[in-house]
Amino acid sequence: MESSSSVVPVNPYRRILTTGIGAAALSAGFRTVSRSAAETLTEMVLSFLSELGRSSKTACELAGRTVPVANDVIFSLIEMGISVPDLIRYFKTSASQATNKKKFVVPTPSSVPVPVP
Amino acid sequence: EDALDPEAIYGQVFTDFLQSLEEFTPTIPDAVTSHYMSTAGFQVDDPRLLRLISLSSQKFIADVTNDAMQHCKLRTAQQLKNQKQTKDRRFQLTLEDLLPTLKERGINVKKPHYFI
Numbered sequence: 001m002e003s004s005s006s007v008v009p010v011n012p013y014r015r016i017l018t019t020g021i022g023a024a025a026l027s028a029g030f031r032t033v034s035r036s037a038a039e040t041l042t043e044m045v046l047s048f049l050s051e052l053g054r055s056s057k058t059a060c061e062l063a064g065r066t067v068p069v070a071n072d073v074i075f076s077l078i079e080m081g082i083s084v085p086d087l088i089r090y091f092k093t094s095a096s097q098a099t100n101k102k103k104f105v106v107p108t109p110s111s112v113p114v115p116v117p
Numbered sequence: 118e119d120a121l122d123p124e125a126i127y128g129q130v131f132t133d134f135l136q137s138l139e140e141f142t143p144t145i146p147d148a149v150t151s152h153y154m155s156t157a158g159f160q161v162d163d164p165r166l167l168r169l170i171s172l173s174s175q176k177f178i179a180d181v182t183n184d185a186m187q188h189c190k191l192r193t194a195q196q197l198k199n200q201k202q203t204k205d206r207r208f209q210l211t212l213e214d215l216l217p218t219l220k221e222r223g224i225n226v227k228k229p230h231y232f233i
Contacts, residue, residue, distance in 0.1 A: 013149050020144040021178055025210045028182040030189075033210040040215060040226060041181065045145075045174050046153065052170060053157030060159075068161060070135055073169055082173060088134050090176045095141060 018042050052076050135165050143171035150174075184218040185210055 021041045025033045055076035060068045074084055143150075147167045154161050154170065161167050189208050212228050219226050 013152050016146060016149050020175070021182075023144050024175065024178040025182050028179065028186045028210075029208060030182070030186065030210040031207045034212065036212050036228070037210045037215045040212065041178060044181075044219075044224070045178060048174055048177055049150065049153040049170070050157045052173065053154045053159035057157065057159040068159065068163075068166060070163075070166055070169065073166055073173075077173055082177075084131075087173055087176055088130065090179070091134065091138075091141070091172055094175075095137070 014042060014046075017045055021045065051080065055079055135169070138165045138168045138172070141168050141172070143168055144175050144178075145171045147171070181215070181218055181222075182210065184221070185214040188218055189214040 018038050021038055022033055052073070056068060056072045059072040059075045060066070063072070065072075077084060077087070147164060150167045150171045151161060154167070161170075186208065189210070192214065193208070212226075216226055216228065
């Protein structure tokens, strides 16, 4: 992702969100992200998070609780039109992709072939 | 036969999903999600809930960027067909691809003229 010192947001939380968006764009196949697109997506994710938080809090209070549970978030997701089975499918796919990535393996004496003199 | 039908999310599938979220590392860190949740007035202490929220926003970004990628590929394929240039595989995510993608989702964004 291209960047210059003048385009980096000052707020560290916002900067990390922009970094996450860059990572998502990279995994989608993009090599670079324009500044305006990154800012638009950051603003949208911020709006998404705020709406999810507000809606989850409302669901929690509606049930007469002060401590939120998973069903409050699920309720909000459904209310926002997000399919939970699709979310579980996405999680399984991304988790399997993460485990399939090549990891650095420290060679052990048993795995290294010993040259025969 | 499909374990992910809407009725099954309240059963064992959903419980397993929540448990496996404990070992999941989302793109958006827990601290950032927690900060924006508390900004919205929602105090979350359970890391599984934070990761569920992070995962849903990660999926949201991934869906948008994947759609924008398809749009970008179509657009560049049409340009290559017209101009008959060599293939350039370095795609850039711009508002030109992002705006039609967002419009399909019912989000109308106008490109600001002052944004250089």
